[in-house]
Amino acid sequence: MTKTSPGRFFEDYRLGETIRHAVPRTVSGGERALYHALYPARHALHSSDAFARACGLPAAPLDDLIVFHTVFGKTVPDISLNALANLGYAEARFLAPVWPGDTLTAESEVIGLKQNSNGKSGVLWVRTRGLNQRGETVLSYVRWVMVRKRDATAPASETTIPELADAVPADDLVVPPGLDFSAYDTDLAGEPHRWGDYEIGERIDHVDGVTVEEAEHMMATRLWQNTARVHFDATAREDGRRLVYGGHVISLARALSFNGLANAQVVAAINGGAHANPCFAGTTVQAWSEVLDRATTSAPGVGALRLRLVAQTAEAEPFSLKGDDGRYLPGVLLDLDYWALLPS
Amino acid sequence: MTKTSPGRFFEDYRLGETIRHAVPRTVSGGERALYHALYPARHALHSSDAFARACGLPAAPLDDLIVFHTVFGKTVPDISLNALANLGYAEARFLAPVWPGDTLTAESEVIGLKQNSNGKSGVLWVRTRGLNQRGETVLSYVRWVMVRKRDATAPASETTIPELADAVPADDLVVPPGLDFSAYDTDLAGEPHRWGDYEIGERIDHVDGVTVEEAEHMMATRLWQNTARVHFDATAREDGRRLVYGGHVISLARALSFNGLANAQVVAAINGGAHANPCFAGTTVQAWSEVLDRATTSAPGVGALRLRLVAQTAEAEPFSLKGDDGRYLPGVLLDLDYWALLPS
Amino acid sequence: MTKTSPGRFFEDYRLGETIRHAVPRTVSGGERALYHALYPARHALHSSDAFARACGLPAAPLDDLIVFHTVFGKTVPDISLNALANLGYAEARFLAPVWPGDTLTAESEVIGLKQNSNGKSGVLWVRTRGLNQRGETVLSYVRWVMVRKRDATAPASETTIPELADAVPADDLVVPPGLDFSAYDTDLAGEPHRWGDYEIGERIDHVDGVTVEEAEHMMATRLWQNTARVHFDATAREDGRRLVYGGHVISLARALSFNGLANAQVVAAINGGAHANPCFAGTTVQAWSEVLDRATTSAPGVGALRLRLVAQTAEAEPFSLKGDDGRYLPGVLLDLDYWALLPS
CATH class of the missing domain: 3.10.129.10 (Hotdog Thioesterase)
Structure with a gap:
């Protein structure tokens, strides 16, 4: 029984720690085809290599949301297995295109903690980064979730609530190179x-x-x-x-x-x-x-x-x-x- | 509201006009794998690169019906969004194999129009061509549909009914090169x-x-x-x-x-x-x-x-x-x- | 009607014969993506090229069970179309990794036959081999099934029951090269x-x-x-x-x-x-x-x-x-x- 992970509970997180998430993933034309089968996706830049080339890119990058979902999925076993609620996202920026053949990994830094007054749960803020096989950050975002405590009597961590931008400033948007x-x-x-x-x-x-x-x-x-x-x-x-x-x-x-x-x-x-x-x-x-x-x-x-x-x-x-x-x-x-x- | 397209209505088509359809599509091994998952497809020429090579081709071409569906799909927003009935196909010829990595686009020429006697709809004939990224036609077919009129009082276009072959003559069949x-x-x-x-x-x-x-x-x-x-x-x-x-x-x-x-x-x-x-x-x-x-x-x-x-x-x-x-x-x-x- | 195959019946098998199964299959990143969509598969070696390289392999091999299912699927029309029961597997060994782009074929040797006492069916043992496009065996396994007879009066073949190992000896396990x-x-x-x-x-x-x-x-x-x-x-x-x-x-x-x-x-x-x-x-x-x-x-x-x-x-x-x-x-x-x- 001890071999299976029950996931982390609220008292298991430490402010400033970085969690490396498991199961790197190589994405390919297979994921793109499935995305087209699962969603009525038609944006030409992600559908056609020829269209993407006419727009200055070397080929069609994978849909930005494929990148988001892949990175997000990696965080689930460490962040939200014991989540009571998915509270929000902020400051998500897509920083580099992802191409078929790239391998994505993810890591999350704990940037905020606030135990709820009932003592049974708390709010956890993490800044998650998705990286490609060259170590370049392709996506960065903040997410906060309400997480159960394993033990209601565990001492509350000090409260830290991160300051988050209402919106990413337009000047901070990254346009895919080219x-x-x-x-x-x-x-x-x-x-x-x-x-x-x-x-x-x-x-x-x-x-x-x-x-x-x-x-x-x-x-x-x-x-x-x-x-x-x-x-x-x-x-x-x-x-x-x-x-x-x-x-x-x-x-x-x-x-x-x-x-x-x-x-x-x-x-x-x-x-x-x-x-x-x-x-x-x-x-x-x-x-x-x-x-x-x-x-x-x-x-x-x-x-x-x-x-x-x-x-x-x-x-x-x-x-x-x-x-x-x-x-x-x-x-x-x-x-x-x-x-x-x-x-x- | 005005940004979304309601599709074309019968009175919007002009004999001889050519409509370039949107959303070019690069097809890959992902589409092939999905075709095998969605249909009990087993024809060896499309299943195996090795078998295709033994038959003189450089690799397994994509199933002809993948090409048909992809080209057909592109025409839907321009041709059949307001169709009351899909009346028929004719003169469909597969003119060149499509390989993983190819990008398909489509265009349709209006070759026939006939308003129905009730004035509320009409029959539209189009010759649709699918093209690859080199501009080569990979598929050509005629399709006719009954299309709603937006405005029953709009004047009827002149009636033109194209002559269509009962069957593609055997001499016109194109065998994949090699x-x-x-x-x-x-x-x-x-x-x-x-x-x-x-x-x-x-x-x-x-x-x-x-x-x-x-x-x-x-x-x-x-x-x-x-x-x-x-x-x-x-x-x-x-x-x-x-x-x-x-x-x-x-x-x-x-x-x-x-x-x-x-x-x-x-x-x-x-x-x-x-x-x-x-x-x-x-x-x-x-x-x-x-x-x-x-x-x-x-x-x-x-x-x-x-x-x-x-x-x-x-x-x-x-x-x-x-x-x-x-x-x-x-x-x-x-x-x-x-x-x-x-x-x- | 005579063009469709009803499959083989028990009396159609001869001890020692080898059946080449139809429909070779090229597997790709598309099959891998579908495997991830159909099963909650997360083993890193099959998910990430980068992880596989860090483990000495040139890239992520396809999941071993993709190989098993693909080879097994090829045998169905010849072995189990008239099966009453799938009785068991033994001595399955994965002998070489399968990479995206490989083409798999399969063949089965009849290694055992035993007619049931009711005369209406019998047990068939086959040793199936999966091969890649270079003729290398990538998988070998024994399977036995109970197969219907077409004609209960057909003479019973001589009974041969193969000796099968309870388990593959550890010394016979093949580790992927590298x-x-x-x-x-x-x-x-x-x-x-x-x-x-x-x-x-x-x-x-x-x-x-x-x-x-x-x-x-x-x-x-x-x-x-x-x-x-x-x-x-x-x-x-x-x-x-x-x-x-x-x-x-x-x-x-x-x-x-x-x-x-x-x-x-x-x-x-x-x-x-x-x-x-x-x-x-x-x-x-x-x-x-x-x-x-x-x-x-x-x-x-x-x-x-x-x-x-x-x-x-x-x-x-x-x-x-x-x-x-x-x-x-x-x-x-x-x-x-x-x-x-x-x-x-």
Whole structure:
């Protein structure tokens, strides 16, 4: 029995320690093909080597969310196996493209701890970095989760709450080296709308919907080697339902946003995100976006939009987010705030 | 709202115009592996690089139907988003093999228009071409669909109905360059029956059956970046059922036909096809074939068979196709007419 | 009708004959990605090229069970299409790593025959070999099945029952050339437990569970080009249920065993195995292991453990195997005996 790991509990974390996560992963064209099978992903830069070359890159990089999910999956056994809630993300920046054949590893630094007043759990903040086989950081993000204590009588660690930016400043966005949208082909990309066509406050209903199947969300979540039992084991929760990995909803919503944001080719940063309500198989997921901000970059022809991406059930009213009590409405699944790069 | 495309309506098409379709796609070994997971595909030429080399090719080309589905998928947003019915295919020719690493794009020329007498819809004929990254046409086919009008009062375009061949003439079949079946290994291919063993009029019950799952047909259809909402969104149709993409049934039937046609390695042309009845998850699909014609080719050891491939439900009687009224029987799903290449 | 193969019946086999199986298969990164999507597979040696290089290999070899399933799948049309029962495995040895790009073929020699007393069926023993494109044997194993007779009046063949080893002797285990665990990184592998930390008789409950979906077991089984109808066709069995391929349960159990045996990187041999009870979709599969034996190898830092791997339903009691009558308990799905290589 002692050979299996029960995961870490709140009192096991020390401020400043760095945890190297297990199971490095080489990603390839196989992961890309599966991403296309699991999500209605159509952004041309990730779909076509030829299109990527015409945009100054050596080939099509893997979808930014493949990188996010792969890195996130590695952290689960060390960070969130005993999590009671996934509280938030901040300061996620994609720092270098990932190519087929690259091997990803991950590590997390404990940057914040705050025991809850009930003494039974606490909030843990980590800064996670994904690295490639050359040791280059490809992704960095902060995540915080509420983690159970093993022993309620264990002494509380000193409280440290990290200061986190509301959003990644536009100046800190990293454009993939070489990216050049000055000869961008909107016909091939699928829509004519460029950076200048989007106004702050503009909202887009992405119209399409996808009904989630158990086999699909489980295959997707396993693909990222995410091991949280609640996603796979119908006997793990009292209600007998398997919880859809929140990242599955992120990828569904991002793929659905193609219809209206086909040119938002690159996810450069994630400013924050909330999994507003749990998602289960059988749900039909739809998405809408809101333009929050605009910025320029120094790369040729490349602009940036800060976008709110909301996933909701088919039954929910588009563009409704929170009730009078300030809480997310029951049909809202995801409220994500990110920066995308698109042709200006 | 204006950023999302509602698709084109019948009055938006002009005779002679060419539509470049969006989202180029690089295909790889990942798509091949998924094809094997989604369909019981066993034709050796597409399964094994070594077998393909022994047949004169540099490596195993991607299955011809992967090419068909990928090209077809690109056309959906421009051609059939507002289609009321998928009426037929003709003159489909596979003109060059597609290899892992190739990037496919597609374009369609409007070659026929005929408004329906009710004024609410019309029939659209397009000739679609799939191209690789060198601009070579890899596939050309004609498809016609009934498309809704946005505005019933919009003036009718002049009626033009293209003349289409009943079947691709055997002389127009393109054999993949280098293909040589003179040292063909029937043991490795799985069956001893060669071109000369099939007689016109012969019918083959392929025996095996596959029960279709929602997750499978959705993954397959997404893999081809086909975006038609009826396949993915359980709330899109009044009956709450997701329609299985017709091409999924084509691939299921073609894969099932291995048992009796294991040596029909290459699909060289599709002469015509009808999706006789809709298919839904839960259906067990079976298949039978009929030999319609035979032809020789100039390639060493390569013969051609014109075949009818019928997909039907497990409950239907094999070899039954139409009722006394000339209509397809309810258990018939697909009636496909194609040319295959096999060792002579 | 005569073109389709009904498979071989018991009286069709001759002692000493070798059957070359059809449909060679080139495996790639696509198959690896699908393996990760279908099973919670996390052993680092098969997940990461960089980890494999640090262990002396040129790249990450394909998971040993991908090789097993691919070779096994090829034998089905010739060996077990008319099987009444899959009786056992023995003397399975993995003889050379398989790399992305390799092409696998298979052949089986008939090494035993014994007609049952009822005259309606018999037991067939075959020694199956998987070969790569250079003709090197990558896997060799014995399997025996009970096969139906076509004609009960056909004369019985002479009875020959092969002598089979209870287990592959440790000295006969083949370590992948170059494998060197002397600089093994347990952090990256996921657990600290090395060969010396496991004691004979020790039992490990792997804790995690996976609920099986129809789409998943069918995709997995098709991926190996296994054509047995009972896995795919809901109309094939009287109870309308599709039988999960036994190998799917093997891979699920092996992947679940990561939690407690993360360093058991290589399956070097399978000594025996029983599919104790059938598995159907909806079952939640869990696993436990027992250490049966330990051995050293001549490779640097590489030890071997002989392990019992048991798959069971979530409802069954861990570590329970057989009842007082010597029969497997109803919740036991698989009882597998294998040799694994891990760092010493």
